[in-house]
Amino acid sequence: MDEALLRSLAPGVLAVLVRRGADFAAAEDAVQEALLEALRVRPAGSSPGSRPGGGEPVRDAKGWLVTVAWRKFLDQARADAARRRREGLVEEQPPPGPVPAVDDTLQLYFLCAHPSLTPSSAVALTLRAVGGLTTRQIARAYLVPEATMAQRISRAKRTVSAVRFDRPGDVATVLRVLYLVFNEGHSGDIDLAAEAVRLTRQLAARVDHPEVAGLLALMLLHHARRDARTAPDGSRVPLAEQDRGRWDTRSIAEGVAILQAALARNRLGEFQAQAAVAALHADAPTAGETDWVQIVEWYDELVRLTDSPVVRLNRAVAVGEADGPRAGLAELAALDPSLPRHTAVAAYLHERDGDLATAARLYAEAAHKAPDLAERRHLTRQAARLNARRRP
Template identity: 80%
Template sequence: MDEPLLRALTPTVISVLVRRGADFAAAEDAVQDALVEAVRGWPDDPPRDSKGWLITVAWRKFLDATRADNSRRHREVRVEDEPTPGPAEMVDDTLQLYFLCAHPSLTPASAVALTLRAVGGLTTRQIAQAYLVPEATMAQRISRAKRTVSGVRFNQPGDVATVLRVLYLVFNEGYSGDVDLAAEAIRLTRQLAARINHEEVAGLLALMLLHHARRPARTTPDGRLVPLAEQDRSLWNTHLIAEGVDVLQNALARDRLGEFQAQAAIAALHADAPTTTETDWPQIVEWYDELVRLTNSPVARLNRAVAVGEATGPQAGLAALAELDPTLPRHTAVAAYLHERDGDPATAARLYAEAAQSAPNLPEREHLTRQAARLNAQLRG
């Protein structure tokens, strides 16, 4: 059984059923029933037109469910509307499915789960494992999301920015369970880029590729975080870097700058540098200025302070940091780093220890604790 093929066809088939009049929840259920039949029957008798077969069977499943449901007996669907088997329709409605799964009425968590289920073709179990929650919990989340978007009809283009934020959330989850969510996010973003000529879609794809290229060097075999300055750059995936730079350059050539393009430009400058000291920090600061102008994001301002510290000196970085809210996540960790760069190990050690207490995850907490211990050992010695 060609599981990748089924996953690739799932969003298209759901989209066709929705366009024909099925609500989202009913369409998704019908497609899942059709996939079960495919798993049972295709190994012995594979169809010549896989997409057409799935559309036909899923539509029949939908009609059967509609007839059996008395509460839907007034639905304007008739048996005679069933299309005859034949080549699949060439209309591609998958783009609308992206918009539907990222509908503004959904919470970010629900939008992510629904996107992975309907567009990504992952099972509820796989999604639950990836997010480290019980399968029943994830099933309820997906069911609520399907009910929320059932009946939604698009009479105007969807919001690309919302779709991109959902995909970015998926990418940032990384890897857990048997699903590599970073790789899945890249796959879905590639699929989106093939369907829509949008510079920010390309910008997000470039950003993902450039970040993913550095993944092998980010942690040690025992799971410890490796800061950018200490990473073995020979482990970086040069093919992904080259692809990411090419995608980014094509996006920037359209001269419609967006936040994902700006972030990707920063990632490209990091990827281009043989070492941290050879990084073009002044240009990175300029890109952060653009990013702040576009988003006014506190996180972008925080990262800009680090870049200013590298480009102009730690005192300048601390001055930029002083303009920000000290309760901002990772503010204390940045302050510790800049104080260490400024030759104040006692303050840096204290701040590293303080930052460790509020670290968002265990690897980061352990890394900050080790930094504090290293400086304290130097002070005692």
């Protein structure tokens, strides 16, 4: 069993153990031990379906993992004197045997996105339990020490251990967690954006909900532009300056098709509306041919759905493109100046309006507020470019 297969099976194995009576934390530990054993005893060069330790191929890889994980859970329960009462309960459960064809992965999504968890803990637990990533991989992706991430995941597991599996979860919360994972992009040796797309595909296969489809469409449309977003020196390339020939047309086509099917159900949500904006950008052959009037209309829908200050900020940019920079500046004046990117948007609109001195000053100010090095470099270059144009 190779690593990719094991990762795909892990959520279902974990769900089986929890359904049999194991608490989440202990079950997750047992599954991780079973996965390590599967990797440890598999002979080098054997095929993905090979039986660990050699011999005939494993016909039911999931069943093998369930058996090993359940045994490890029982071993730990017997070894822990403080869990003797629980041990008596789990001993009464029927022996492992064949694994029923029940897919409990969806329950894990809901459990990992429990409202009692902080967003960062929910993301980490989702990547560990549903994504199958190791604590070390998650720590590297978030650029924190492994011990710090281990503590965060451990606290999250303790929090959800008492949560029952008998209530439907909140799809909206799961989608927010997956979107947080996606927006982390690519860090270290784990491509979190690609991982989020993979997990959202899994969710879409299990939940018939237009907003799940909307999020998947949004991810695909944004992900299609990733290769054009960064210059060879690592600096950020704005959407208007991107080489559209480098966009992934297959992902764009898939995203648009998924979005159209979702919109046809007439149950509009924020992810569908965001995906519609992304689709309009993807549909334009050049930046100058972007249908900004339609984009403003979709932002109007997003304001109605969310009343988010960030959405209003993005709408101000769209108004500036559709109706002119002064109209955009008028929309911007009604927003809180402390909003992220407010200063950068103001700089862009002032540049469009021809006020290069004010734009250069605001670009430099925005660079000091930038959340990451790539953004800081981009804004600093914008300020330098305008200052160079202003010199005689």
